[in-house]
Amino acid sequence: MPLAWRRRLRRGLLLVVLVAAVLAVLDRCFPLPLPDASGAGAIVLARDGQPLRAFPDRDGVWRYPVTPEQVSPLYVEALLTYEDRWFAHHPGVNPLALARAAGQGLRHRRMVSGGSTLTMQVARILDGTPHDLGGKLRQIARALQLELHLSKREILTLYLNHAPFGGTIEGVEAAAWAYLGKSAQRLSRAEAALLAVLPQAPTRLRPDRNPDVARAYRDKVLDRMARLGVWSAGEVADARIETVASRSLQPPMTAALLAERLRTARPGERRLASTIDAGLQRALEARVADYLARLPERTSAALLVVDNASLDALAYVGSGAFGSEARLGHVDMVRAWRSPGSTLKPFLYGLALDDGLIHSESLLVDAPQAFGGYRPGNFDMAFNGPVSAAQALRLSLNIPAVELLDRLTPARFAARLEHAGITLRLPRGAAPNLSMILGGAGARLEDLVGAYAAFNRGGVAGRVRYLHDAPAIDRRVLSEGAAWIVREMLEANPRPGYASGSFDTGSRPRVAWKTGTSYGFRDAWALGTTRQYTVGVWIGRPDGTPLPGQYGAITALPLLFQAIDSLPRASVAPAPQPPPSTVSQVEICWPLGLAYDPAQPELCHQKHRAWILDGVIPPTLAEREATRWSAGVVRLNVDAASGHRLGPGCDDRAARPLAIARWPVAAYPWLPRETRRRASLPPLAAGCADDGLAHLQGLRIDGISDGATLARAPNSDKPARVRLRALGAEGEVLWLVDGLLVGRTQGGQPIEQPFATTGERTLTALAADGAYAQVRIRVLR
Structure with missing residues (x-):
């Protein structure tokens, strides 16, 4: 190789290295303004993907994060066909598109087309570049920087989540729920075309405010899809039939307290699937x-x-x-x-x-x-x-x-x-x-x-x-x-x-x-x-x-x-x-x-x-407080002739064994008469010494007799009252009327009991050792 060519090659390589070094320094000095996840919003989803509650970011923007796989392929087709058909192939900038845009600008003496790629649009969203020549050059630089650091999928994800859709709504998922009431994963062709064009002029094309204008631009996207053969003429014709509905924008607020709880529990996650x-x-x-x-x-x-x-x-x-x-x-x-x-x-x-x-x-x-x-x-x-x-x-x-x-x-x-x-x-x-x-x-x-x-x-x-x-x-x-x-x-x-x-x-x-x-x-x-x-x-x-x-x-x-x-x-x-x-x-x-x-x-x-x-x-x-005559089987000897129980001093009499199934002592006041009889002691046979069991049946109610009738005093509006005592009781006595506790006394202490309601009443005195007495009375007006 001639010497002159070798010198030119060295100079070229030196220039490339110098440019690369300058670009590396610029890249270090002006890092990509990627979204700050610390202040990002979050969305809590139902089991089928419907949003339950969305939390705006610290700037008040509603954004429901998605990945390209969570968006309808129809929307991705419409977006890339309308905005950037060569997205998968260019390095962030499409020179032909820029040249065409410049030629149109010179011919019409105004900006007709920006020539922006999808990457350049992401750069403008992130960097907020102005709409002038300087802004365009800065946008180009940022686009190249994006392509250097991120994959095509990551760049597309940024667009899907940060593209403006009007007001405080950003991202295709938030827009789909706000304007269409559905997930971006389930869009029709007409809906995909509408959302693909909306970021071009989000304020002017908002379907909740200008549905007719939004429909005209949507149809423009549909025409291009048919002209380029991405969708068939029949599919586009069917899509054009769909209307653009006007919806009032209401942020989702379902299971609000659970959503708040989940977001607090996982503060770093932006998409919580409940x-x-x-x-x-x-x-x-x-x-x-x-x-x-x-x-x-x-x-x-x-x-x-x-x-x-x-x-x-x-x-x-x-x-x-x-x-x-x-x-x-x-x-x-x-x-x-x-x-x-x-x-x-x-x-x-x-x-x-x-x-x-x-x-x-x-x-x-x-x-x-x-x-x-x-x-x-x-x-x-x-x-x-x-x-x-x-x-x-x-x-x-x-x-x-x-x-x-x-x-x-x-x-x-x-x-x-x-x-x-x-x-x-x-x-x-x-x-x-x-x-x-x-x-x-x-x-x-x-x-x-x-x-x-x-x-x-x-x-x-x-x-x-x-x-x-x-x-x-x-x-x-x-x-x-x-x-x-x-x-x-x-x-x-x-x-x-x-x-x-x-x-x-x-x-x-x-x-x-x-x-x-x-x-x-x-x-x-x-x-x-x-x-x-x-x-x-x-x-x-x-x-x-x-x-x-x-x-x-x-x-x-x-x-x-x-x-x-x-x-x-x-x-x-x-x-x-x-x-x-x-x-x-x-x-x-x-x-x-x-x-x-x-x-x-x-x-x-x-x-x-x-x-x-x-x-x-x-x-x-078993009863917690054992008594001398407690629940269980009690086996006695009774007089073979009379059936009365035999006690000390009656060993000379003809006896037969008797087994008695006893109830817990606290249950006896509620037992039917026949059941109580079967579970009770037979009387002590005459001539036998005390066997120490009779005391449990010795409680008696004093003040009223079994079968008595009570009535209020003549010309009185006060209920009938009776003064009662439990004779033979030691310790606490509980008084019940029809099973309802009405008072407590100690030993033979009296109690005044009113009877306000008429009819048959059952009065029970229940001692702590299980002894009880019961009378049935009738109360008149």
Whole structure:
């Protein structure tokens, strides 16, 4: 090679290196103004991709981030065909397009076409270059810089998310939802053409303001697509038929509190895919708002629907009216700590089944009892006497529940719930105690719903999932058999307004449901689980103000069933679920609670069909305070002739054995007369010494006789009153009228009892040692 050529080559290479060095320095000094992710907005999506709630960026711009794969291919075709057919091939600048634009400008003496590539448009969006020659040169430089640093896909992604579409709307996804009410993934050809041209003049072409102008420009894009053969003439003709609708722009605001919660939990993510069913969410939000309109002004509500199979949340209503100051609509009651009332009782009965304490028909006693210094009562202060475990759970009776918790121990119960995901918040410094089962601790609706799902998940509870990529966290709370039995017990409770065994077409799903009311009417709860779904409802005031007269059964339960009836149903009703292999059904007898023995029929006062676990038939619980004549089988010798019991000093008489099945002493005032007779001691035979058992039958009511009639004084508007005493009593005596506790006395202390209502009344005096007396009276006007 000649020397001159070698010199020119060296100079050329030196020039290239110098230019490259200058460009590298410029690139370092003037870095690309890429979007700052720290101030970016975010969008929370439903399970089908619909936006639930969008959060603008720090400049107030609405943008729903997408990738090219999440946008309809029709839109990408229309965009690249209309704006930059050579996008995939040029280095950021198209010299032919620039030359053509310059020639048109000289010929018309005004700017006709900018000659900008899609990359140059992205550069202008990011850098905000002015519309003049200097701005154009800067735009070219930035375009080259973009192509140097980013791939074509990344550049296209920037355009898809930052192109202006009018007002504070940027990006094709936000524009699609704002102007078309759908995702950019599901655009028709006409819609794709409209959105492809809109960024050219976003203010002038906005379809919500100028639909006719927008349609003219859309058709211009369609014509080019046909002329270039990208879309067929028939496809374009069909697209031109579509109208351009004018829509009012409303940012999405569905599941607002959940969206805010998810965004706070994942602040760096711009696109959060939730598990929520958008249609169901909107329907239940409207239903809750309509339901609350009938309740006091400051009442709020929360509702959570979960799919049992996955524990995905399908609907999340955190407050009754988001944004309402009166209802404190900004407070998310799905995760608020509130007193759960009686909603924990099903887990207590399930754990008692697992521990072998009870079966489904175990004899429990709903009667006034003291547990140390704790004296619980029922919601209505009435008592039911002997009840089965299933009946006690369905009626939500408090004393049988406290009795079971006392046997199970509060600390162990709290630990089992904690393991299952139900954390109980106790008052500061308090340890687990008996009041927990009646609402004496705090719980959260989402934890309760995740745990109630266990009754249709084989005893496995779990954490509710709100994001599609959230991990599944399952924890066993009950055995499969115990969960099945408790569900059967709860499902046997008919819906309000439907008697047990009433006609049903089978269209309604079977629901295992439970209500709860906290102390002072502050919280009304209803939870229910079907084969497919679990639903939880809370109603109350977020500030904890009582709502007298509003409780679970009348306030929260109707909304629960409205929500359940709104849920999708399988085309074929699920077949009845057979019991697990650990569960069987046997015939048991009260009062002993054991299997019926044909060889000893005298020990069976009442028969019941009971579900038992692992083949174990637990006997009736032993009484906590043992008496000399307590529950169980008592075997005596009686006079063969008279049937009277034999005591000391009667050994010379002909005797025969007698077995008596005794009931728990607290149950006796509620037993039918014949049942009491069968369970009572025979009289002591004449001439026998005292055997020490007669004192339990020695209580007597003084002040009124059995069968007496009471009437108010003539010309008086005051109710009839009577002064009563319990003779033969030591210690505390409880007084009940028709099972309702009306007062307490000590020993033979008198009590004044009014009788305001007319009719037959049963008056009972019940001593702490189990002795009782009962009279029946008639009250007149």
